[in-house]
Amino acid sequence: MSTGQQTTPSSSQVDDRHNGKRTDDDYPLRYAPSHYRRWSPATVAITALGGIAYLADFSIGASIALSYGTWNAILGILVAGPVPPPTKVVTPAARASSTC
Numbered sequence: 001m002s003t004g005q006q007t008t009p010s011s012s013q014v015d016d017r018h019n020g021k022r023t024d025d026d027y028p029l030r031y032a033p034s035h036y037r038r039w040s041p042a043t044v045a046i047t048a049l050g051g052i053a054y055l056a057d058f059s060i061g062a063s064i065a066l067s068y069g070t071w072n073a074i075l076g077i078l079v080a081g082p083v084p085p086p087t088k089v090v091t092p093a094a095r096a097s098s099t100c
Contacts, residue, residue, distance in 0.1 A: 061073065063076075
């Protein structure tokens with residue numbers, strides 16, 4: 001009769017076993033090369049700035065709506081929103097030389 005003790009694997013042995021069967025959480029990116037899944041610090045910074053700009057825009061719009069009323073805010077955003085910035089600045093000297 002054997003009195004052998006039953007041993008349980010240590011946590012490091014369990015981790016070693018699971019490392020062999022690596023599964024990625026990014027299921028849609030399973031066929032993409034691994035370097036596509038690594039973000040550079042510049043990409044992270046630009047993404048963070050985009051999120052900050054979105055939150056700032058949202059808070060500015062909310063403060064306008066709370067200060068002046070919802071309908072006035074909607075009207076102001078519709079009037080001022082689609083106006084594109086000037087693309088070409090014409091100086092008086094350039095205007096004088098272009099006339100015939």
